[in-house]
Amino acid sequence: MSEEIKIGVYVCHCGSNIADKVDCAAVAEFASKLPNVTVARDFQYMCADPGQELIRKDIKEQGINRVVVASCSPRMHEPTFRKVCESVGLNGYFFEMANIREHVSWCTEDREAATEKAKALVAAAVARVPLQEPLYERYADMNDRVLVIGGGIAGIEAALKVSGGNKEVVIVEKEPSIGGTMAKLDKTFPTLDCSACILTPKMVECAQRDNVKLYTYSEVEKVDGYVGNFTVTIRKKARSVDLDKCTGCGLCITKCPTKDIPHEWEENLTTRTAIFTPFPQAVPNKPVIDRENCRYFTTGKCGICAKVCPTDAVDFEQEDELVTEDFGAIIVATGFELFDPSVGPQWGFGKFDNVITSLQFERMVNASGPTKGKVLLKNGEEPKSIAILHCIGSRDENYHEYCSRFCCTAALKLAHLAKEKTNGDVYSFYIDMRTFGKGYEEFYNRIMSEGIHFIRGKGTEVVERKGQLLVRTEDTLLGKYREVPVDMVVLMAACQPGQDTEKLAQTLAIQRSADGFFLEAHPKLEPLKTATDGIFLCGACQGPKDIPDSVAQGAGAASEALSLISAGKVKISPIVARCDEDKCGGCMICINLCPYTAISYDEEKKVAVVNEAKCKGCGTCSGSCPTGAMTNTNFTDEQIMTQIEGVLAV
Amino acid sequence: MTKEFEPRIVGILCNWCSYAGADLAGISRIKYPPNVRIVRVMCSGRVDPSFVLKAFAEGADGVLVSGCHPVDCHYIEGNYKMWARKVMLETMLQQLGIEPERFRLTWVSANEGELFKQYVTEMVDAVKKLGPFQKPVNWMTELLEHERSLGTAVQEIAAGGGVGE
Amino acid sequence: MSDKKLKLGLYWAAGCGGCDVAVLDIDEKILDVAEVADIHFWPIAMDFKYKDVAAMDDGFLDVCFLNGAIRNSENKEVAELLRAKSKVLVALGTCACYGGVIGLANFCTREEILETAFKKTVSTDNPEGIIPQPVSEVDGCELHIPEVYEAVYKLDDFVNVDYYLPGCPPRAELIAKAIDAIVAGQLPEPGSVLLPAKTVCDECKREKKDRHVDEFKRPWELIPDEEKCLLDQGLVCMGPATRAGCGAACTNVNMPCRGCYGPAEGVIDQGAKAMSAVAVTAVSTNLAEMEKVISQVKDPAGTFYMYGLPNSLLRGRQMKEAK
Numbered sequence A: 001m002s003e004e005i006k007i008g009v010y011v012c013h014c015g016s017n018i019a020d021k022v023d024c025a026a027v028a029e030f031a032s033k034l035p036n037v038t039v040a041r042d043f044q045y046m047c048a049d050p051g052q053e054l055i056r057k058d059i060k061e062q063g064i065n066r067v068v069v070a071s072c073s074p075r076m077h078e079p080t081f082r083k084v085c086e087s088v089g090l091n092g093y094f095f096e097m098a099n100i101r102e103h104v105s106w107c108t109e110d111r112e113a114a115t116e117k118a119k120a121l122v123a124a125a126v127a128r129v130p131l132q133e134p135l136y137e138r139y140a141d142m143n144d145r146v147l148v149i150g151g152g153i154a155g156i157e158a159a160l161k162v163s164g165g166n167k168e169v170v171i172v173e174k175e176p177s178i179g180g181t182m183a184k185l186d187k188t189f190p191t192l193d194c195s196a197c198i199l200t201p202k203m204v205e206c207a208q209r210d211n212v213k214l215y216t217y218s219e220v221e222k223v224d225g226y227v228g229n230f231t232v233t234i235r236k237k238a239r240s241v242d243l244d245k246c247t248g249c250g251l252c253i254t255k256c257p258t259k260d261i262p263h264e265w266e267e268n269l270t271t272r273t274a275i276f277t278p279f280p281q282a283v284p285n286k287p288v289i290d291r292e293n294c295r296y297f298t299t300g301k302c303g304i305c306a307k308v309c310p311t312d313a314v315d316f317e318q319e320d321e322l323v324t325e326d327f328g329a330i331i332v333a334t335g336f337e338l339f340d341p342s343v344g345p346q347w348g349f350g351k352f353d354n355v356i357t358s359l360q361f362e363r364m365v366n367a368s369g370p371t372k373g374k375v376l377l378k379n380g381e382e383p384k385s386i387a388i389l390h391c392i393g394s395r396d397e398n399y400h401e402y403c404s405r406f407c408c409t410a411a412l413k414l415a416h417l418a419k420e421k422t423n424g425d426v427y428s429f430y431i432d433m434r435t436f437g438k439g440y441e442e443f444y445n446r447i448m449s450e451g452i453h454f455i456r457g458k459g460t461e462v463v464e465r466k467g468q469l470l471v472r473t474e475d476t477l478l479g480k481y482r483e484v485p486v487d488m489v490v491l492m493a494a495c496q497p498g499q500d501t502e503k504l505a506q507t508l509a510i511q512r513s514a515d516g517f518f519l520e521a522h523p524k525l526e527p528l529k530t531a532t533d534g535i536f537l538c539g540a541c542q543g544p545k546d547i548p549d550s551v552a553q554g555a556g557a558a559s560e561a562l563s564l565i566s567a568g569k570v571k572i573s574p575i576v577a578r579c580d581e582d583k584c585g586g587c588m589i590c591i592n593l594c595p596y597t598a599i600s601y602d603e604e605k606k607v608a609v610v611n612e613a614k615c616k617g618c619g620t621c622s623g624s625c626p627t628g629a630m631t632n633t634n635f636t637d638e639q640i641m642t643q644i645e646g647v648l649a650v
Numbered sequence B: 001m002t003k004e005f006e007p008r009i010v011g012i013l014c015n016w017c018s019y020a021g022a023d024l025a026g027i028s029r030i031k032y033p034p035n036v037r038i039v040r041v042m043c044s045g046r047v048d049p050s051f052v053l054k055a056f057a058e059g060a061d062g063v064l065v066s067g068c069h070p071v072d073c074h075y076i077e078g079n080y081k082m083w084a085r086k087v088m089l090e091t092m093l094q095q096l097g098i099e100p101e102r103f104r105l106t107w108v109s110a111n112e113g114e115l116f117k118q119y120v121t122e123m124v125d126a127v128k129k130l131g132p133f134q135k136p137v138n139w140m141t142e143l144l145e146h147e148r149s150l151g152t153a154v155q156e157i158a159a160g161g162g163v164g165e
Numbered sequence C: 001m002s003d004k005k006l007k008l009g010l011y012w013a014a015g016c017g018g019c020d021v022a023v024l025d026i027d028e029k030i031l032d033v034a035e036v037a038d039i040h041f042w043p044i045a046m047d048f049k050y051k052d053v054a055a056m057d058d059g060f061l062d063v064c065f066l067n068g069a070i071r072n073s074e075n076k077e078v079a080e081l082l083r084a085k086s087k088v089l090v091a092l093g094t095c096a097c098y099g100g101v102i103g104l105a106n107f108c109t110r111e112e113i114l115e116t117a118f119k120k121t122v123s124t125d126n127p128e129g130i131i132p133q134p135v136s137e138v139d140g141c142e143l144h145i146p147e148v149y150e151a152v153y154k155l156d157d158f159v160n161v162d163y164y165l166p167g168c169p170p171r172a173e174l175i176a177k178a179i180d181a182i183v184a185g186q187l188p189e190p191g192s193v194l195l196p197a198k199t200v201c202d203e204c205k206r207e208k209k210d211r212h213v214d215e216f217k218r219p220w221e222l223i224p225d226e227e228k229c230l231l232d233q234g235l236v237c238m239g240p241a242t243r244a245g246c247g248a249a250c251t252n253v254n255m256p257c258r259g260c261y262g263p264a265e266g267v268i269d270q271g272a273k274a275m276s277a278v279a280v281t282a283v284s285t286n287l288a289e290m291e292k293v294i295s296q297v298k299d300p301a302g303t304f305y306m307y308g309l310p311n312s313l314l315r316g317r318q319m320k321e322a323k
């Protein structure tokens, strides 16, 4: 009220990015005539030092007390300019941005129309900024424990790094053991070292470190709170084995009479018992009862495992248990799942015995796998020829448009192993060979010299003729349609988001991209963050990734989390809801609207009360507050309505 | 009548999906009609139906509200709340004589720049067909005449807002 | 005020007359009023002529209570006249403040209304289909009657209003209180509404709980639980969006609030706010289900703007300009 409003308007050229389509000088000239505007300038680059200095100078010398910058998206530089204001003592919320690049110059054909639109947006910002109030960042306490969801290589790496930074970390893994997909692999490209040899020590370390807690066979059920103060409910599914009592001797497994259950971990290439550990190096190396198939649970009779257990660890009465834990940061590392090739009948998966997936082949060649490392056809014979089909479900608009990245190199590895194990004919059907990583192209060259037949053409169909599998393709180098007879077909199935991705996205209130993977905050500059503060991503849950990339991201996410929690306090945006008690009629409409339970009802005063620490400032409550008592700071009714007036003023 | 009618449409977009989607359209240099002027809110859940009415009262020819796809709202379900309001608002607008094409609620995610263009284009085309939004017509003229006789700012009333105590 | 008696005026523009009756309802309090004030103009109670008012000096009346909306040229003319003659002008009742029930006429054009009133109703006997005109010839003479306007306006669309006392009608106690305040010279800032800032929900004793409605009902479809909030029982109640002052008169007798005391303090569009609040009580993640429930509110514009259409952002139905 008391002080006179003096607005400084700065129209940025962004080099030629804006100036090409918008007559910046005309916009500044237009702005200079708007009410309350003291200075209006146009300038080459507002975000660069000289531009920032211009604002500082005007604030100091001309007493500018409201700043409008017309440049790029506020999602880009709003924080930059807020800081500029603050550096010379002007509250950062006395600043407003007009987006004349993304929303004007870059998307408009006609220069005149663009200039007109830019004027409207500037007019709106100028109309709005006098109504803006000074707001202050707030600080809340920071819990310094970290939750890692998913115990594959990315999650393990993240957990070990956080733990190395002397912070407590909890891993929640939905399977009975940590290890993830990497644990199933035989060799890793391009070095061909044994996967288990490099992974197992890390798994064991997770179990041994004092500040790492494992919840296997568990899922995240609910997440409350906000950055620095998450309260997470974890469902520990009933394992039917008491982990404290069990020594992992495995006697129960040998005695279990139900032995014909498809072994999922072995990609159904063999069978397992009802009480089982997924694989010999499992961590924890303690069994779990598959209740759906256990005789005790299905018929009420049996209980042999309980009888033979020397430590009385089998507990049929065990129930799912819900535990809540508090964390400051959450790292999501839930990995991926393999595309199911039976979706496309053309590949014959599920129809022909000897059409298998890459992971099945991977298990086959593994010395501890179901065939003890032998490549075998269903009839027990060794195949004389093997076809490896790239891009099954990837780079295919019928399934996934994206490239799964690691499968080309993985296919090369499998080709090498196939050759090595069978010495038969190995064919590789590829569209393009994408060997992107360090040492991968060299690896490709090496495999090429091993006598593998490379056919540049997608394996489009697998058929059987007189008991012989045929792979059909268009060989694009020969320009010919070909049918290649083989004994076995390996499908390099796409990497796709896990089934629970959607549910987890909702639980965590994070977003997914069009391909279904979790969405990072910025594709280049914030690859590990999500749009929700305090929740980070790593590994293949964000998009297809190989092991080195997953490990790098795991470590990166750990560093994000450590840097966040090490700050000790969380900065909370001042954009929140505020309730004017004098106006609030206590109708309680808002209370149910808040997804974060930030609003409660004061029985005594009969008004709504906002917990600003929990509030995220979405403004949903104010959008439905019938009295106008609930306001959304920096987005008040008055501010928005004035802005609407403003955009229509031109 | 030298120039074609260029509607003015107010776009109220949520920060996390639709505003970002509109940003992406720009970043991808997707060109679309310049008729939509964007007002940013944090979530489509913030959109009070008064904002829509306000835009019409100020002479907008159309209003486009856009948020994240259901399930994707950055604040979990603000967009569902906007949907609820939208359902009722549509009937109300119809009762108030406003053609349905003039108001639309869409879902555009942060990676759907093309879709944003599509919605904008569709809406601009539809509104062009309808012609300019008739601001409070004939009877408002009485108010205008009165204001004129008093010599007070005609502008203000013509804008239609400014009701209150 | 000095020992001089207060000079009072009361007028009835486009309204039902209920507000005048409400003034009478202050009962014996009227005697107290008579002690401190002289009534100089009150057409419903005493015989005054236009020329009597015109003859007054400007600012002659200390206070004038004007009820009713502005529907025709006479309403406007008298309102302007009284404005000039009064030191303090109070808009009495919701019609004067916000357009009131009368304002629902803004869903129609003047022509539609005249057609209906003078031609279409069953009881109309008008074989020649005459619609009264502002100027007509009768027996060789020119007859002037007030011109019906295109729309209904609230009082402050034409004249400056000092205080607002909404209600349909305002409760007698509130009128008495306002007079007391005037006499005691304890009026708030000009432009204020002479009512508490809270809303009806604040005065309503019902227990609010679910805030989730899975079926909207009309009042005749159920006998509501007396203890529980009506909105929670699926009745569209305007209480959350309506200025307090009535003492929750309607909800006390098991009827939902219809919004007659107008918007809450500072609210620009009561109907939009009420609609927004009511709509979200039906929120679910099933869009189709939500649509079904919300469509059970049959006449949202009529419901939420029952008392304030001329005070809303759009002021009425938008009509295509006649070519």
Ligand code: SF4
Pocket: A576, A577, A593, A594, A595, A596, A597, A598, A599, A610, A614, A615, A616, A617, A618, A619, A620, A621, A622, A632
């Ligand atoms: S703005 Fe309102 S609804 Fe949104 S988080 Fe804050 S209190 Fe909850």
Ligand code: SF4
Pocket: A587, C200, C201, C202, C204, C205, C206, C208, C228, C229, C230, C231, C232, C237, C238, C239, C240, C248, C251, C256, C257
């Ligand atoms: S019945 Fe109406 S006024 Fe009473 S609490 Fe419920 S919504 Fe509010």
Ligand code: FES
Pocket: B014, B015, B016, B017, B018, B042, B043, B044, B045, B066, B067, B068, B073, B074, B075, B076, B077, B078, B079
């Ligand atoms: S944040 Fe986009 S609709 Fe809620």
